[in-house]
Amino acid sequence: MGSIASSRRFRHATMRDYERIQRIYAHARAVMAANGNPTQWGDSFPRESTVRADITEGRTMLLIDDGIDDGAESDGERILAQFALCAGEDPTYRDIDGGWLDDDPYVTIHRIASSGQARHVAYDCIGWVVEHYGNVRADTHPNNKAMQHVFERSGFIRCGLIALLDRDTDKTRIAYQRHE
Structure with a gap:
């Protein structure tokens, strides 16, 4: 899980980062598909409108360092x-087949997506969120074994199953929570 290297830091994304963010999501979709999880994000998730809204509303966080970014x-x-x-409150999490740790x-x-330029960065991201916010929920696709492993190694508890509200098929996700 490790500590964040000294040159690594977090910042909010801006629209100047949009093209790089989209390339990272494309990379993540390809990695997921190559590792037995082709349907979680398919070939078009997250939607362009979601990515733009995440940036403009201050939700997109970036883990950055001082390295060279592939040109x-x-x-x-x-x-x-x-x-x-x-x-x-996340509306998707209102109904769960199981139970959350609490209602706090x-x-x-x-x-969450890695650029593929450094290893174990998901642990750094999750660790930062837990450190700054304490009570954290997340979910992932049943085929996303890598992310399930990351959550569980990061101290998250598997709470049950939820159904995505914005999909007609392939809606089931495994729900996790960690509360410090």
Whole structure:
């Protein structure tokens, strides 16, 4: 799980980061598909409108360092990972086949993706959220064994199953929570 290297830091994304964020999501979709999880994000998730809203509403967090970003215009930094940090009640989590650890206020981690330029960055992202917010919920696809492993190694408890509200098929997700 490890500590964050000294040059690594978190910041909010801006629209200047949009193209790099989209490339990272494309990379994540390809990695998921190659590892037995082709349907979680398919070939078009997250939607362009969601990515733009996450950025403009201050939800997209970036894990960055001072490395070279594969030739992209980067102002001397590269994006190692990104995620949406959503405060407040998530409507998707109202109905769960199982049970949450508690009903206390929480934040949700959504759409976490690695650029593939550094290892174990999901642990850094999750650790930062837990450290800053304490009560954190998340979910992942039943086929996403890598993310299930990351959540469980990060101290999250598997709470049950939820159904996505914005899909007609492939809606089931495994719900997790960690409360410090």
